[in-house]
Ligand SMILES: O=C(O)C(=O)C[C@@H](O)[C@H](O)[C@H](O)COP(=O)(O)O
């Protein structure tokens with residue numbers, strides 16, 4: 194087992210990574226079962242593939258549990274699901290000191306974390322992420338949210354979990370497309386500030402995507418360690434440091450909005466195309482060597498991720514995509530800061546980007 198700590202004073206918590214952890218969840222989660230019981234939020238796909246492992250282990254440890262199973266997919270990050278989950282938790286008489294378990298991917302983690310943050314003005318929650326995307330990214334750092342008509346994650350809170358338990362073996366039952374989409378967020382850490390790790394990704398992506406356990410554990414550990422360090426420095430995205438984790442997301446969220454937050458384009462796929470676009474735009478602005486932008490796009494394409502608007506299946510005009518971006522949470526005084534790059538591992542927050550140039554770039558990129 195390897196452990197990473199997120200250092201946030203009295204809200205600090207541990208992330209444990211261990212293949213087979215779900216089968217030992219009874220022991221590992223026991224300290225968080227405040228009254229010897231858990232409420233578990235999960236979705237249909239995860240319930241089929243993983244829930245039995247968790248509940249069997251809790252049963253063996255004598256920990257009682259109630260489970261709510263929601264539909265799988267991005268549409269579950271909604272007001273309606275939030276109401277359903279909070280009513281269900283209230284019916285189960287969940288108390289502030291209880292820890293709700295989020296068993297699933299980013300959708301379940303974001304929704305459950307948000308529900309925990311508002312239930313009785315805040316109760317505890319534990320993340321048990323079961324997708325690569327949630328294991329390397331969304332389960333760590335306390336961004337919780339649901340989607341709004343106007344865009345992705347627009348209603349939410351910063352609310353840290355009490356503990357994160359990662360079992361990389363859950364990836365064995367995940368569709369290859371889901372693993373690939375999560376891999377985009379792994380690549381992101383290399384592109385942000387670790388060119389050496391991007392090189393590792395180029396060399397090891399085939400093994401990781403083929404199911405090599407060592408490659409998966411290494412990627413998860415490096416990713417959460419990188420994220421924990423950034424979150425420890427800038428929990429609420431105020432200094433600009435945490436905004437680096439948003440590389441590819443301004444373009445990406447616009448692509449997700451354009452495709453209706455549907456299975457047509459998964460979050461990680463949108464982020465992949467968004468990162469390639471951020472690098473291409475940086476190259477066009479003369480900020481980044483064209484070879485670096487080409488290398489990023491080549492790697493994403495090589496693993497089967499979208500690297501262009503066409504790959505992402507988006508034909509919208511630059512203006513339409515920029516209109517989606519106007520809801521970005523990074524907007525400041527009517528201006529939208531962008532994550533751009535001076536090269537691989539050299540991402541920075543640019544505050545003076547002209548949106549007309551972004552729209553023109555996107556029209557050319559179509
Ligand atoms: O944790 C962060 O900070 C991130 O930006 C990580 C992103 O990968 C993640 O998709 C996050 O939920 C996006 O946040 P948002 O603020 O753009 O909604």
Ligand SMILES: [Zn+2]
Pocket residue numbers: 330378442460464
């Ligand atoms: Zn993301």
